[in-house]
Amino acid sequence: MFRVLKQLGSPIITFTRQDCRCLATRIPQKRFRHIYREANKCADCLASIGSLLDSDFAVFSSPPVDLLSFLEADATGLFVHRLCTESLLVV
Template sequence: MVKQISWDKPDPGWLKLNTDGSSKGLLGAAAGCGLIRDEGGNWVAGFSRKIGRIDSFVAEIWALRDGLQLCQQMNARAVMIELDAKSLVDVLNNSSYYNAVISPLLDDCKFLISQIPQVRVRHTYREANKCADRLANLGLSQSLDYIVHSNPPLELIPLIEADSLGSFCNRLCPGLVSFF
């Protein structure tokens, strides 16, 4: 089944946090990033972090944690969180999940989520998370460990505009199979 995939604006009064982690190979150089946009699709804030050598799943958790901290610093009251790491969304929704390596970061994320009055966490396809993906790749080569972006990097502006206009791409997705 072919689906049209696009970034969706958050509901009125809500902010949307898109995060992404990137790792070059198994335990390669890693970065995490995220961006916050308002109900019009406008840039509110963003961040990028050069993490070191970890796997992509841990980079995803670092990115989420940093994004939640930025939301807390902004005193955000309603946040839609979108991640293209379905495994992280599943872990966040499983209260009994435990892993000694990532649980401290995961516990930080859960605590930060609990501090925001209204939160929704959902998986999104990579095609709808292009801005965060591009920002994570930029983070891999940045000289500073952590940067807060009050304005979008120039490379992101065309992607942000495309998202705000509702641009989409087609994705082949699993669907019901009919044998007629």
């Protein structure tokens, strides 16, 4: 994760971010929201797996073993609480 954070200013990340912004202008009604990783553990798991791959693109014929427990939790509607510091709370 820290490796990814250090790369946020890299030309590849900057280009990708600009490309996303350009593509987003083509969508008339849109809303971007931050989703905490606890709320989408499947995406977090896939991002972690992706950061370890040597290739830029991967297609899985079946879910990676590391992902199965998170898929099961999503399917059963398991709710996860996130603890926030006081400074993040809006009253």
